[in-house]
Amino acid sequence: MTQALTAPPLPKRLALYYGGKWHEPAGGYRPTFNPATGEILAQAPEANAEDIAAAAEAAHQGFLAWSRLPAAERGARLREIARRVRDHADELAHLDAANCGNPIQRMRPDALNAAAQIDYYAGLVHELKGETIPTADRGLNYSMREPLGVVARIVAYNHPLMFLAGKMAPVLAAGNSVIMKAPDQAPLSALRFAEIIDGILPPGTLNIVTGGSDCGEALVLHPTVRKVALIGSAGTGAAILRNAADKIMPVTLELGGKNPLVVCPDADLETAVQGAINGMNFTWAGQSCGSTSRLFVHDSLYDAVLERLCAQLPKLHRCGLPTDPATTMGCLISEAQFDKVMSYIQLGISEDARLVAGGKRPDDPALAKGWFIEPTVFADVTPAMRIFREEIFGPVLSVIRWSDEDQLIADVNSVDYGLSASIYTRDLARAHRLAQRIEAGYIWINTSSAHYLGANFGGYKKSGLGREEGLEEPLSYTQVKNVHVAL
16 A cells, blocks of 8 residues: 655646736636546636737737846846755655656656756856958957847656756757747646745746647747747657747757667676666656667577566555655556556556566556556567557657677667667767667666756657757857957
């Protein structure tokens, strides 16, 4: 049995936040749930095109004020936001755990990570600078970086507060204003965040809206919006690209992944097994674009890895109520996501993959009303199977046997995605060789899953466009102007 904490403190204002004020949504309201219990937590605002038009106008006015502030002042105000996030980390974590289904023990680090990201970008405000260029006529030629204007960011539900609070920082550090669209499945921490930081920024600098796909489409199409950034699916990213093309508008897309973890014959067995479990992000029920959901194990270690994996997995990750501090694995976000993952499990069985762990709801009656699926492992998966190729976004790990390095690379690179990869080996030459040959934007060697502040993160192929989490991110929210002075 699992023991939940008391109900989370809900935001006092269930409305849209733009122009430094709260506004009732023209689009109305819809319920937002606790996915672990089925309980309705609140009625969340649903922004429509009319709401987005008002938010965009407020953001334009906010840009005019914010962009004129000295860089040092922008940095100082961002640091104050980071301080308030740290002060309220516990309540924000509780709210996220209840609304998105991830364990509370991991949501507090999410809030602290958001604060760290804000501090990091606050420290980069003076690095968004131009250069001087020597010229033949002895004139003065120089460039400067200027903000784009109003930026829209659409974030995902698997890290609601961390994505919303952390991802607004590089946009604001560069002098833009921003409209943040919170995840419609888990919007409550975004509204509480707006309450916590209200008054720090000029009105209209940071605007927070909630709603579904119509809200997102209105943001992309609005003429005042000069750039859109998405954390989401490849399908949504493609739709944004099509709409952005008509506006000749830049985009940043952090999309899906079908990421490999490669265990070489000389790998340390215990380290590799632990890395495979950590890399799959079972804590978030596998709802992570960076999950290493394809485990390639060399033939010489295949049986040993599989045996240890299946023995250790239930000890490390067992479903529980997300608001219970002892829980190590939460639930899926919704019934629709639950049905999708279960359909892939049935598909794997029909494709003759060997189900060796999980594949069903947990037996705990306390979890019967939630969207829980046990950690699931398929063995003997082949590249011909859909569970090998398609992103499931759930707690489903596919284990693949390999023996020839060239064929391994061909199979690893055969999918449409290229976000991340992990390699386990004691051979330094092999590690670098595989890292060079694997088509992915972020690669770990003898570890998995972790992100490092300042290291640019992003994918190849259908995993996205652009880079985040480093200096390249705020630079991408600027445009370069060149000035020449005849002397």
